[in-house]
Amino acid sequence: MSQHIEIEFKNMLTKAQYEQMLLDFAVTPEQIIRQVNHYFDTPEQHLKTIKSALRIREFEQTIECTLKEKSSEHQHLETTDLLTRDQANQMLAGNGIEAPHVKERLALFDIPLNNLQRYGTLTTDRVELPYEGGLLVFDHSFYLHCDDYEVEYETNDETFGKSVFLQFLQNYNIEPKTAPKKIVRFMTALNSQKG
Secondary structure (H helix, E strand, O other), rough: EEEEEEEEEEEEEOHHHEEEEEEHHHHHHHHEEEEEEEEEEEEEEEEEHHOOEEEEEEEEOOEEEEEEEEEEEEEEEEEEEEEEEEHHHHHHHOOOOOOOOHHHHHOOOOOHHHHHHEEOOOOOEEEEEEEEEEEEEEEEEEEEEEEEEEEEEEEEOOOHHHHHEEEEHOHHHHOOOOOOOOOHHHHHHHHHHHO
């Protein structure tokens, strides 16, 4: 189990900007890591109500379950458990929560664990690069016939990180454009499909 505060700044990119970033930072195909995110909530959206998100994230070699709890505009408390393939399959099938520390946190908010269900999957091709004492991330996400692109900057210091990120956007002539969380973008696309 790991638990930490995540401080990140995000901005949407156009496809052309994203492709230019890969060129500017000399990204090789080996640096692009695919991750598959499965999102969970109850039919009554208990997690959304408390500004939290639950996901299983699959990498090539590992699977993890993470609960993200919003603590401020750019900060989240993340609680993560590693899962086996069998545990992940049980959760994906709607057979309970197999992540003990995540389950503990969910119990604090009286989330009805038996009602949690997967409502969608979003795949991201991610590049992570050290940058100015933090981590620069380029994401290409695809889901529900949508493609989008974003840049993130993860840091340990919110004030310093904001300054670095704004300078980065200015250096590369990227217009500041709010990037809603991936889960929000996914839900927006899902709701527009239903509508």
